[in-house]
Amino acid sequence: MVFGKSLFWKAAVVAGMCSCAAAAHAQQYDMILAGGHVFDPKNHVDGTRDIAVKDGLIAEVADHIDPKEAVKTIDVKDYWVTPGLIDLHVHVYRSPNELRSYAGVLSVFPDGFTFRTGVTTVVDAGSSGWRNFEDFKANVIDISKTRVLADLNIVGAGMRGAKYEDNLDDMDGEATAKMALKYPGVIVGIKSAHFTGPEWKPYEQAVKAGTIANIPVMIDYGARRIERPLYGLLSEKLRPGDIYTHTYSGLRGEQDSQTGGPSKAMLVGRQRGIYFDVGTGGGSFSWSVAVPLMKDGFTPDSISTDLHIDSMNSGTKDMLNNADKFLAMGQTIPQVLTEMTWNPAREIKQTQLGNLSVGAPADIAVLSVEHGHYGFVDMYNTKKTGTEKLICQLTVRAGKVVWDLNGISSDDWDQAPTSDPRLAKRWTSFTERPFGSSRARAPFNGPIK
Numbered sequence: 001m002v003f004g005k006s007l008f009w010k011a012a013v014v015a016g017m018c019s020c021a022a023a024a025h026a027q028q029y030d031m032i033l034a035g036g037h038v039f040d041p042k043n044h045v046d047g048t049r050d051i052a053v054k055d056g057l058i059a060e061v062a063d064h065i066d067p068k069e070a071v072k073t074i075d076v077k078d079y080w081v082t083p084g085l086i087d088l089h090v091h092v093y094r095s096p097n098e099l100r101s102y103a104g105v106l107s108v109f110p111d112g113f114t115f116r117t118g119v120t121t122v123v124d125a126g127s128s129g130w131r132n133f134e135d136f137k138a139n140v141i142d143i144s145k146t147r148v149l150a151d152l153n154i155v156g157a158g159m160r161g162a163k164y165e166d167n168l169d170d171m172d173g174e175a176t177a178k179m180a181l182k183y184p185g186v187i188v189g190i191k192s193a194h195f196t197g198p199e200w201k202p203y204e205q206a207v208k209a210g211t212i213a214n215i216p217v218m219i220d221y222g223a224r225r226i227e228r229p230l231y232g233l234l235s236e237k238l239r240p241g242d243i244y245t246h247t248y249s250g251l252r253g254e255q256d257s258q259t260g261g262p263s264k265a266m267l268v269g270r271q272r273g274i275y276f277d278v279g280t281g282g283g284s285f286s287w288s289v290a291v292p293l294m295k296d297g298f299t300p301d302s303i304s305t306d307l308h309i310d311s312m313n314s315g316t317k318d319m320l321n322n323a324d325k326f327l328a329m330g331q332t333i334p335q336v337l338t339e340m341t342w343n344p345a346r347e348i349k350q351t352q353l354g355n356l357s358v359g360a361p362a363d364i365a366v367l368s369v370e371h372g373h374y375g376f377v378d379m380y381n382t383k384k385t386g387t388e389k390l391i392c393q394l395t396v397r398a399g400k401v402v403w404d405l406n407g408i409s410s411d412d413w414d415q416a417p418t419s420d421p422r423l424a425k426r427w428t429s430f431t432e433r434p435f436g437s438s439r440a441r442a443p444f445n446g447p448i449k
């Protein structure tokens, strides 16, 4: 009888021939990530540690954890190990029903774009409003492996184009807050975006909703209007803890025309405790703004993408490419990691996320750094070169490996397994398939007529 290699080794495990630790005793942990450079800003951890995971949660962080205590041990030496990244600004209300709409085909489905860059949590920034949030929840949030949170658009109809987004009659702070209060921990903010009128109403209603629901407001400040200057928004209208996105676009008075540095509005906003988010998007990040603002010390609180079908193929690309841009402007790896983990968790008041405390969700990103010559592109299709590039090697979401670029969690195909395949479900979401099986055979229920 001829066995395929993998089938042979599985048979060997069942027969008790496996040399792996599994046979010896019941392990208390599902997985250990061993020997990585752990960076966890909340807990001030910045050095070599082992991390043990159990039942989807962080179980132990220590200098050394015995590999015998886990079903699976993955060697992550030479890699950065950090809380799963949080992208505060994406558009993932992917529904087939609408053209030219972020509550439709301009959004992307999250799982295809998140784990490959170490992102485990995204916040949809206002693609839905109170009228269509529950449709978004049923069709995207509830069926994604990515943790999808949402800012509710102050426009009840959500981000469906100018006809809806300029409709002052559909901006109801109370109705918006009511929906937010129905889903605490899922709706984590209120969004205003793309408004072109001269009125303050969208921002006042957004703050009203945010105040009732006790969640922050995120502002995309729409068209620049002299009737509502940026200074008024940041010095008066927004509350400390609210979030200003598209910080480096330069389109609404972010840059001082004399000095090239941050405008007085930005400085007063920061002084008041307003958070500044990146959200590069399709047209919201300019090197001619970012470089001088960064030189003056106006760094972002959070790095985010404004991911949608256009930005992902333009200068933005993805979360790590945006982090690389800030490395190219002189930030350090710990700084950009903080701006993608603990900082965004605090901005949305979800402090159970963005850290590796014992008991926290086991959402983990394992990153390597490549050195070379790279070009990073802005909204005007100009580039700045840099020498560092972050690569996501492994992503763990809720204790399961969901992305593994180079198979660092895999065994060699022609060697004995290092962990008991029967216990694979405890550490990986990858499906075990017996040698020679195919998807086509699985659903076959009877003779084809």
Ligand SMILES: [Zn+2]
Pocket (backbone or CB within 6 Å): 089, 090, 091, 125, 220, 281, 306
């Ligand atoms: Zn956006």
